[in-house]
Amino acid sequence: MGGMATAERRAQPARVDATRNRERIIAAAREAFVEHGPSVPLDAIAHRAGVGNATLYRHFADRHELIHVVASYSLARITEQAESALAEETDAFEALRRFVHRAADERVGALCSMLYEGFDKDDPHVVDARIRLETAVEQLMDNARQSGQLRSDVGLGDLMVAITQLTRPVAGTECALIERYMHRHLQIFIDGLRAPARSELSGTAARFEDFEADRA
Amino acid sequence: MGGMATAERRAQPARVDATRNRERIIAAAREAFVEHGPSVPLDAIAHRAGVGNATLYRHFADRHELIHVVASYSLARITEQAESALAEETDAFEALRRFVHRAADERVGALCSMLYEGFDKDDPHVVDARIRLETAVEQLMDNARQSGQLRSDVGLGDLMVAITQLTRPVAGTECALIERYMHRHLQIFIDGLRAPARSELSGTAARFEDFEADRA
DNA sequence: GGCGAAACGGAGATCTTCTCCCCGTTTTCC
């Protein structure tokens, strides 16, 4: 792995316009998935990326592969956010708060929609990434709990689902709307997470596994 | 309009199996819309209702009409919840809390998805119903604010959007999952709404009109 | 500056999927 940029999986060095288009498509796909869901026409993604549809199919065999790449990207970036919040913030609750807002900016809500439809959840890379994310967020929550700032009756799943739901695009409206308000609503939710708890919650703390099981 | 049950709009009294099927279809449509969104195949709704697709088309001219009926039903029931909470609860914040949880049970989240796609928002009946709902919820919030229990930096839109988002089905999973957790998350959100506010919110209080504007 | 190879874009054939109608059969109600 000399000094050259990360080469494509092919032996060929890949032309610069090809790699640029590939990244444009990924970016466009991310936006399109966020706005219109995981079954948005691929032609629409190509159009949004400013390329012909043939170019899209040249880079990605099918929708499945495109989703996989986009979701992996997002998952990795969210994990980085969790880990850097963990490393850089001194206050435990502030670290949690920072992570939540950063994760929102990465549009976890839309990511999760993708994760479910057509995403190989048993792919080793994906499993690794997910475990890393879970570990980091669990750590963030543990820290906040032990410092007495986080109510003790909430679990990882509660937080992740809330982020997912509150950052999803409101059906039928343009993205601008939810972007304007999601941070407000997340902040209110976070305020509700603070100790001491202001009410008693029904059910039990949601874990991540609960969602795994239900997916099968 | 004597003592007989509410007659169908036709002159004919309507057969009992016909009205029963009609209601089955409406119920099935509500569930199907909640689970799969407003563009779920009509044949799937008919199947879920246990009737042939022809029966569905006999009762409703097209998808538009079906959505209209289902959404009107839900809107009316949610409005009733708001008004009864207003009338029956003595504590202002408890009234608000009760409304939120009841509204969640009516699946406002799914309703809103419907409201946007293919719903005549200028229909006089709909406008009336919406204004009644807004008035009642605004009253609930005003009461809670004036009693010093609701933080003052949140608006009607903040609450409605949060309910909408937190009660939507998690993409790709079965309904059971979200039903299990939505009340927990709404409760946490409500705890965050309590005065005194535990943080400062970005942006301004969301109003309902903000969403109207964006829809056009 | 020019040449070969690789990438590009648009148009269209194919395939899936949803809508909606037809018509023989069953159910309701008098």
Added chain:
DNA sequence: GGAAAACGGGGAGAAGATCTCCGTTTCGCC
């Protein structure tokens, strides 16, 4: 017990998405 109304399944027609073909353009290197 019979007429009228409602029902169900199958399938034609339409719409839309996927993916490929092929002529044109761009890149990278001599």
